Amino acid sequence: MELLLAAAAGFACGMLPNAVLVAKLFRLPDPRGYGSGNPGATNVMRSGNRLAGRLVFVLDCAKGLLPALACGWLLAAEGAASLAALGAVAGHVWSPLLRFKGGRGVATGLGGFYAIDWRLGLFATAMWLLVYLMTRIASLASVAAVVATMLLASWLHPFGSYPAVAVAGMAMIITIRHRQNLKKLAEGTEHSFKK
Numbered sequence: 001m002e003l004l005l006a007a008a009a010g011f012a013c014g015m016l017p018n019a020v021l022v023a024k025l026f027r028l029p030d031p032r033g034y035g036s037g038n039p040g041a042t043n044v045m046r047s048g049n050r051l052a053g054r055l056v057f058v059l060d061c062a063k064g065l066l067p068a069l070a071c072g073w074l075l076a077a078e079g080a081a082s083l084a085a086l087g088a089v090a091g092h093v094w095s096p097l098l099r100f101k102g103g104r105g106v107a108t109g110l111g112g113f114y115a116i117d118w119r120l121g122l123f124a125t126a127m128w129l130l131v132y133l134m135t136r137i138a139s140l141a142s143v144a145a146v147v148a149t150m151l152l153a154s155w156l157h158p159f160g161s162y163p164a165v166a167v168a169g170m171a172m173i174i175t176i177r178h179r180q181n182l183k184k185l186a187e188g189t190e191h192s193f194k195k
Contacts, residue, residue, distance in 0.1 A: 002077035006067075010084035013067040014091025014108055017098050018059040019044050026052040032098075036181075036191065040103035042138045057107050064088045064111030072115065079162030085112025086166040089173055104177045106142045109170045113149060116163045117156065124149040136193045139181035146171040 019031045019039040028047045031039050035046040041060060045053030064085055072081030089109050095102035110128075114121030124145045132141035153167035175182075184190035 007087035010087025011091035014088035015095040060107035061111035064108040068115030082162040082166035
């Protein structure tokens with residue numbers, strides 16, 4: 001029962017559409033109407049307002065981090081933090097407040113990685129930065145980071161454990177949400193932040 005509560009709490013936090021709310025606060029266009037059409041930090045950055053984009057990133061990270069930490073501390077069930085993090089990513093990606101068309105889940109997943117195991121969070125951050133600085137392609141950096149983090153989680157935590165399963169689930173959700181980006185990468189048409 002506690003595990004279901006943790007997943008539900010994570011989902012409830014994850015479904016908050018920070019990109020849309022921040023865009024309204026900064027009087028920016030709705031991020032669903034330009035760029036990739038994705039309500040996330042990277043697309044808000046494309047509006048030209050970097051402060052707004054960074055704020056969305058921080059808030060989306062918090063959606064993965066805070067409910068997972070809270071559930072880990074407050075609930076006795078093993079795996080509460082892991083399932084809350086997984087729930088947060090699912091809530092972000094399939095937000096009922098956005099007619100189940102949410103963001104890609106990268107920032108929320110990163111926050112969840114830190115909550116599950118700080119080593120996973122640091123590794124994902126470093127991997128994302130490394131790939132992004134080499135390619136200037138956010139989607140490629142995101143997919144590379146989550147897949148590599150999934151592999152690390154399977155090495156750091158026993159096979160079938162809550163952390164390993166939750167991280168694998170998060171990585172799969174995020175990768176699936178990037179399927180159009182991966183197709184564009186293969187075609188050579190994916191958006192890049194290269195000058």
